[in-house]
Amino acid sequence: MNTQDKTAAPDGLRDDAEGMSYLSHLPRRIVVIYLPLAIFVFVLLFPFYWMAITAVKPNSQLTDYENYSPFWVVGATLEHIKYLLFETSYPGWLWNTILVSVASTFLSLFASVFAAYAIERVRFTGARTTGLLIFLAYLVPPSILFIPLAFIVFNIGIYDSRFALIFTYPTFLIPFCTWLLMGYFRSIPYELEESALVDGATRWQILRRIILPLAVPGLISAGIFAFTLSWNEFIYALTFIQSSENKTIPVGVLTELVRGDIFEWGALMAGALFGSLPVVILYSFFVDHYVSSMTGAVKE
């Protein structure tokens, strides 16, 4: 820590310096900021690198750490990916995941737009209480609901079908989306609605022509986040789905690609990689929306 005494002396002397400038001495910045940041980034990203490199490693190199450096790959192979796409039900699981995520996201957005508008702007009797209850609903974790839900899903006859997931995912998506959209609707000036009301517009027209176009960023944020949440959902999909052709990616990869004692790490990692890519790509296009919806839910 010899960098500290170097900076300590000029610090006290220079009154004319900018407020934070003593932080910008390069050696100190390297130790205090860049080095920890580099370690954080390395640790946070390494599992993905490991996933990707395992997915393209030929089986002969996979466990042979003596002759090949484990951190690199010589003669990358597409064998695992081919196996995954043509010899397993992976494409079907991918399709199921897309279908379930899209359907439950749209269902939740539809219900949430009306609910958020009603709570925030129609202001019916008890709107505040309803808003609070919606927030509390967001705090109910799936791990205490899956057993009774399995019971219900079984009794209404949608067990082991995609509908079991499409209808249950909104239970954690609607509270989140409603809460987020309430914040967005709140930021839209009330005067816009009042003048539309004076002009004779109905509530439905106001919602469709004024509120929704203005809330598009909010709808995108809520939609992206809801899609990611349903893509990542596991415990309901594990409990409610039995047959291979209805499984989603997380469940399919875990229950069908892991067999006995011989782990096909290449195919397993390829499955994990391809299951992650769609959300990562979506996320990379909408980083700001994603971050704003995540932090938006926290800030309120």
Added chain:
Amino acid sequence: MSSPSGNGSPGRSGGLLLRFNNSRNGLGLVFMLPAAIFLLGFLTYPLGLGVWLGFTDTRIGRAGDFVGLQNYAYLMDDGVFWLSVFNTVVYTLVASILKFALGLWLALILNEKLPFKSFFRAIVLLPWVVPTVLSALAFWWIYDAQFSILSWSLMKLGLIEQPINFLGDPFNARVSVIAANVWRGIPFVAISLLAGLQTIPVSLQEAASLDGATPWKRFRYVTLPMLTPIIAVVMTFSVLFTFTDFQLIYVLTKGGPVNATHLMATLSFQRGIPGGQLGEGAAIAVAMIPFLLASILFSFFGLQRRKWQQGGTD
């Protein structure tokens, strides 16, 4: 909105405002209907049903009878259940503290002037975006008993003699699952706290440093108090997610070795679904509720109170 709506007047002669007021509750009801159907049918009802199932001996494929507190009495004497309670508390406590400390550190780093700041912010969040099960599979491979890359690297560096048995030894397994959980949780804490940090006016920091505050003092007396409300909410969520965690354990250890990493959620699943004892599984899930309420109240009010002790509003 303070004027009472005249529900009695049938005509639309009352003018715009009255008509608007009259339809308020009806319209609210219609608009709330889709969300209400889902939430009442698939959230409120199952919550109640779960409590009821906890009092029955329902099994898969057989409707149960009311057995009173029998399930709970059984759990009271069940060593595995108490072990899972202990594990859950330790897991939540250790992981939450680490996530908070490391997440706050990362947030403070990202709050500095950095080149490619938004790029760093984007990639740092990746562990949170990727499905937990899939990243847990990568950890499973990293923790492999024979071919772990961690063991190999440490052996190459000469720090250890033989591969570490990450998931086979009770203590190691606990440390390993906590590490994986922290890995996934840091981004959420860091990015949320970063959003909070960015709302703190720079002028406050400058004023403090003009008054001769050291970086530590500025952090302790300016940044931290301003951040406390957001810390409260972020940590409430973090504790909630950690306490009810299922996926990570299910992938990495399935509760083993010798139940050393069984959490209440995984035990509830194991007894309820593969074991078929829906009643008992539901009872374990219900037993989580008091812990959840306590941890929410603790992290929310415990941190919230400090806000007004320090002279903030509300």
